Amino acid sequence: MCVGLDVSPEHLPAELPRDINGAHTFIQNIIEATHQFAVAFKPNLAFYLQFGSEGLNLLSSIRQMVPSECLVIGDAKWGDIGNTSEVYARAGFDLLGFDAITLSPYPGTDAIMPFIGDPQKGVFVLCKTSNASAHEFQGKNAGPGLDPVFLQVAHRMEKLNTKDNCGLVVGATQHSGLATVRKAAPTTSTLIPGIGAQKGNLQDVVSSLSKSPNTGLLINSSRSIIYATGDGSYQQNSKHMAQELSENIAEKLYY
Amino acid sequence: MCVGLDVSPEHLPAELPRDINGAHTFIQNIIEATHQFAVAFKPNLAFYLQFGSEGLNLLSSIRQMVPSECLVIGDAKWGDIGNTSEVYARAGFDLLGFDAITLSPYPGTDAIMPFIGDPQKGVFVLCKTSNASAHEFQGKNAGPGLDPVFLQVAHRMEKLNTKDNCGLVVGATQHSGLATVRKAAPTTSTLIPGIGAQKGNLQDVVSSLSKSPNTGLLINSSRSIIYATGDGSYQQNSKHMAQELSENIAEKLYY
Numbered sequence: 001m002c003v004g005l006d007v008s009p010e011h012l013p014a015e016l017p018r019d020i021n022g023a024h025t026f027i028q029n030i031i032e033a034t035h036q037f038a039v040a041f042k043p044n045l046a047f048y049l050q051f052g053s054e055g056l057n058l059l060s061s062i063r064q065m066v067p068s069e070c071l072v073i074g075d076a077k078w079g080d081i082g083n084t085s086e087v088y089a090r091a092g093f094d095l096l097g098f099d100a101i102t103l104s105p106y107p108g109t110d111a112i113m114p115f116i117g118d119p120q121k122g123v124f125v126l127c128k129t130s131n132a133s134a135h136e137f138q139g140k141n142a143g144p145g146l147d148p149v150f151l152q153v154a155h156r157m158e159k160l161n162t163k164d165n166c167g168l169v170v171g172a173t174q175h176s177g178l179a180t181v182r183k184a185a186p187t188t189s190t191l192i193p194g195i196g197a198q199k200g201n202l203q204d205v206v207s208s209l210s211k212s213p214n215t216g217l218l219i220n221s222s223r224s225i226i227y228a229t230g231d232g233s234y235q236q237n238s239k240h241m242a243q244e245l246s247e248n249i250a251e252k253l254y255y
Numbered sequence: 256m257c258v259g260l261d262v263s264p265e266h267l268p269a270e271l272p273r274d275i276n277g278a279h280t281f282i283q284n285i286i287e288a289t290h291q292f293a294v295a296f297k298p299n300l301a302f303y304l305q306f307g308s309e310g311l312n313l314l315s316s317i318r319q320m321v322p323s324e325c326l327v328i329g330d331a332k333w334g335d336i337g338n339t340s341e342v343y344a345r346a347g348f349d350l351l352g353f354d355a356i357t358l359s360p361y362p363g364t365d366a367i368m369p370f371i372g373d374p375q376k377g378v379f380v381l382c383k384t385s386n387a388s389a390h391e392f393q394g395k396n397a398g399p400g401l402d403p404v405f406l407q408v409a410h411r412m413e414k415l416n417t418k419d420n421c422g423l424v425v426g427a428t429q430h431s432g433l434a435t436v437r438k439a440a441p442t443t444s445t446l447i448p449g450i451g452a453q454k455g456n457l458q459d460v461v462s463s464l465s466k467s468p469n470t471g472l473l474i475n476s477s478r479s480i481i482y483a484t485g486d487g488s489y490q491q492n493s494k495h496m497a498q499e500l501s502e503n504i505a506e507k508l509y510y
Contacts, residue, residue: 046333046342047342053308057307079359080301085301091305105361105392108387109391111388126334126362129362131366138361
């Protein structure tokens with residue numbers, strides 16, 4: 001399980017100030033409350049940028065807050081041409097301390113290469129996103145005998161995964177495409193966001209995985225964990241929801 | 256003409272410190288030296304991120320450095336799902352002060368909508384990029400009778416351009432597709448990066464434009480202007496190159 005750290009001032013618990021200090025305390029407490037159930041944390045850059053330069057400092061301190069056995073995945077969805085991709089890769093891995101970064105496939109392979117040279121660092125490339133418009137350019141444009149774009153991306157990433165550091169992003173709402181993607185890229189990991197607030201259903205995801213290769217799988221939930229409601233403190237509510245989701249995943253996948 | 260403000264410590268003039276202070280002085284002087292020949296400036300976020308939080312402060316001060324009659328285009332290539340796109344749009348327009356932002360089309364229309372509600376703010380959406388791998392997912396996947404993805408993006412943006420605030424990015428190296436894109440999206444502006452260091456040829460670009468609709472056109476050059484060499488100071492060299500390119504554009508387009 002991966003916990004999405006998408007922090008917004010307006011959603012902070014009432015006891016915290018709605019500013020960068022509140023966000024810092026919140027992120028630190030959420031990590032402490034949930035890390036025993038998580039193998040990765042995924043901060044989305046948009047939510048840190050909205051705090052300006054102090055948000056960028058918070059983002060770069062997350063690697064220190066997270067236990068070393070957990071990954072930090074920078075959800076950046078970067079996708080730029082060659083020389084700019086090199087600058088992004090250095091910023092993401094060296095300065096912000098990410099272990100992996102999400103990328104957009106639109107510019108093609110040469111935009112991905114600067115991120116996958118080091119086998120200790122990796123990427124998750126957008127394949128089929130969880131939003132309503134996902135089909136527009138990802139899925140509908142193939143002719144007879146041709147793969148839709150999202151499957152072309154899957155095949156390409158499988159070829160690029162020679163260092164075992166490539167993954168694909170497939171939204172939980174796209175469970176019909178999930179098995180197809182995992183068959184097309186059998187050694188490439190899958191990051192599945194959209195469980196919870198985005199209405200992705202865990203049972204549907206797991207059912208569509210049952211016949212797919214047994215490759216790395218990260219199921220991400222953001223808002224439903226970090227803004228979990230309940231009778232306890234926000235830390236307790238998040239911890240409870242993280243435990244519940246991780247147990248649900250284990251139960252549905254293994255039994 | 257648009258001047259790309261892609262600042263890297265290793266390319267700063269020898270007289271400037273290779274740090275954020277050097278970058279700040281450099282950007283300010285380049286804007287002063289070139290603005291009379293430019294209608295827009297385009298900072299790419301990667302180059303500011305590499306300076307950490309101070310780079311973000313520099314990025315957000317560019318709007319104040321640039322004369323009000325020139326646009327500031329944030330070259331972010333953002334593309335995320337709905338609620339995150341709203342956060343990005345607020346960060347880009349309100350916090351960083353951009354007049355327009357470059358986006359990736361991969362997630363589809365709902366990722367673009369939060370950026371085009373205000374007719375005073377706009378987008379340039381990646382259509383055909385200037386890099387060698389551009390064809391992989393943008394151009395080759397259509398079957399008989401189907402448009403390639405980059406043309407689907409052009410048609411989509413033409414439909415979304417009801418407030419006259421949408422543009423497309425077509426690399427200068429893609430001049431064969433340029434006329435096709437402008438015919439497919441006759442009221443949508445075109446931002447053409449890649450003249451200069453990326454080997455895009457101005458004459459080829461202009462030739463392929465000659466039969467296309469007379470719509471908004473921005474020709475961008477980054478490295479060949481801001482790191483121009485010559486006998487003068489770096490400001491004089493940049494000014495000279497900006498003047499030369501802007502005159503070349505005017506001459507080739509109008510005579």
